[in-house]
Amino acid sequence: MSSSPAPPMTVPEGAEKCTIAAGCFWGVEHMYRKQFGNKGLYDARVGYIGGDSSNPSYRAVCSGRTGHAEALQVLYDPKQVNYRTLLEFFYQMHDPTTANSQGPDVGSQYRSAIFYHDSEQEKIARNITSKVNQEWWKGKVVTEVLPAGQWWDAEAYHQLYLDKNPAGYECPSHFIRRFAPLSE
Template structure:
């Protein structure tokens, strides 16, 4: 079984996806706004893709852990597909930049799909190619596709951060590019 957040609700029949798209506060917030009541079951921010066990926010922000600020979601595949979530992921950040989003710089802000199985990897790569052509005029993506090897929940004060702090920092690159109602057919 691939690593899943210790606190993520994953009922029977649900699937899990893990993404990194810069500062995780805005990524969680925009996913919840778009997919609440549309197949999203739960979402947790945390750290994935690094070499440090149980990293802290301070350690990850220092850039030495190898972890990316990430979002892990559980979803009902009968209501929303992994392809649709992944299409949305690519459109809410700038996947063409290497290790930065807006003013946030470092490998902890990289664009990544941490896939949970080979099917997710394959779908994510097909969606990336489609979104690159459709939204980014064919510009190459810097997104990395890695098997999920770890996921550590961020500290509790990071969960639902922008709901608790409506005037809190939100990366200026986190907005929906293209038609917000578009549904991928991949």
């Protein structure tokens, strides 16, 4: 497998970013592409964020010593889908109640986190996290809400991994949970 970096993402005019970590990034990317592929998603990239090492490799992140999380960065059209909807989906598609793990994947690289890009995103992320903690997950949410620092694209072979490898590994905790709509 090649360890070359993925080509950079082209950012269309007016596009916004949503950066989240919800365990193994292959399944997270696959689920977001499936859910929002024709509903405002321009692109989704897997990569690393939240740590203290520069240009980390997958192997280094998997060691748990970089501080980085496996994450997804979604580039979306806010005229077609809003940040709140992307975060509500985030809380439906993974288990935000387990610290540093998703299913059998254990380590800080598999933590649940929202990395906001501006004060408006921070406000929405904290509000949604509070609501889902009260209404859906009954006080058990451990998701971190943090400023987005430096993003590092994962190696090219990780991008669209489950599209290229349909029988590849998917974390068993990645599935859609059904909840009543959140209060406004």
